[in-house]
Amino acid sequence: MNLIRNIYIHQRFYIYISIIAATFLVSFWFPILYSVSWFLVTILGVLFIGDIFILFSVKNGVNARRILTEKFSNSDENPVPITVKSNYKFKVEVKLIDELPSQFQKRDFEHIAKLNELETYDFEYQVKPVERGEYHFGKLNVYVSSPLRMVARRFKFQENDMVSVYPSYVQMKKYEFLAMSNRLTEFGLKKIRRIGHTLEFEQIKNYIAGDDVRTINWKATAKRSQLMVNQYQDEKSQPIYSIIDLGRVMKMPFEDLKLLDYAINSTLAFSNIALRKNDKAGLITFAKKVDKIVPASNKKTHLNSINDALYSITTKYTDSDFGLLYAVIKRKITQRSLLILYTNFEHISSLKRQLPFMQAISKQHLVVVVFFENTELDKLITENAEDLQTIYHKTIAEKFTYEKRLIVKELESKGIYGILTKPKNLTVNVINKYLELKAKGFI
DSSP states (O other), X not given: OHHHXXXXXXXXXXXXXXXXXXXXXXXXXXXXXXXXXXXXHHHHHHHHHHHHHHHHSSTTOEEEXXXXXXXXXXXXXXXXXEEEEEOOSXXXXXXXXXXXXXXXXXXXXXXXXXXXXTOEEEEEEEEOOOSOEEEEEOOEEEEEEOTTOSEEEEEEEOTTEEEEEEXXXXXXXXXXXXXXXXXXXXXXXXXXXXXXXXXXXXXXXXXXXXXXXGGBOHHHHHHHTSOEEEEEEEOOOOEEEEEEEOSGGGGOEETTEEHHHHHHHHHHHHHHHHHHTTOEEEEEEESSSEEEEEEEEOOTTHHHHHHHHHHTOOOOSSOOOHHHHHHHHHHHOOSOOEEEEEOOOSSHHHHHHHHHHHHHHHTTSEEEEEEEOOHHHXXXXXXXXXXXXXXXXXXXXXXXXXXXXXXXXXXXXXXXXXXXXXXXXXXXXXXXXXXXXXXXXXX
């Protein structure tokens, strides 16, 4: 029974059958071809049985292996290598059909190769996931045909392999490498001259000639009856939190990737750069309630904690509660920090509803609000207006784009930094703003 299940008719067999059928048809007018037709049927039957015999004469005709990494990088091309080894002592044709995870919606994967006697063949294909989570591969099917091409024998390997798709560690490593090699400008990242510095108190010591008189501690001087000065050191480890809005506004897709996933990929790459700059990176996600809080830290293993937290978050179908966010930040983050808030505002009215809470947060922390350009509107704006309907569409699109710029101005007027960015440029713009604020001594 197992033998029958693994036999598949080769496409060439149907060609032979069609030729024989045509011969039988023509024999109606030329009777001499009738005997020839039956002779061809006999030969075809013998070859068919012979092909089955030689294909099943070797117990393990081929060995195949799909090589999967432990993790895939979201929104990046991930290689999937496959190795096939023929155990036949004659040349065979193999057709590989890999059952890809349902998230890819690809049902026509096929790769054909010819293998010589006892040959090993290697190849790889690329997959690009656009959602985080678990991806389950099905069977790796290998169909083997002999030189007769009558039938194909199926072999099955590695059923139910699973790979976890994590936030884009490829993007993270790219920016990490560029930062280490001082090549950030190649991707639009600005090299900014440091024009200030931030100091934190270290100790009180006796005044020595040459010390800055502006650092004299007059209370300590009065108590000791001698000049005492405050000593400071450069403050290197600043708390930096990425705050991700999980509300419905982050559900919008651009180029197959949701705004939430753009924010997640940016958070991972940005947190890695911040840790490389000796700052403390943390994470907060929220919607109707605060979902996750990863306290800021600069430990070497802290990036793994952030990555694991980012892996499992999803968008909610509700409006986010910025009032709750303010209460949590006030209670949980006691030291002045840089807060990068990833959200989205389509209208100035939606900003004004949340602006009082962001102003309250900005009194204690340095707040940068990141929101997104609607790149689909660019096509409407640049389109030639040839009829009245197109004119209406262009006018509305320009109105939405103008409101986005108004939101930036409104935020700046309230002392809050704003980043209006295309989704694909998000990481570059966030890192630029971080480097700018750090260079100016604001953090």
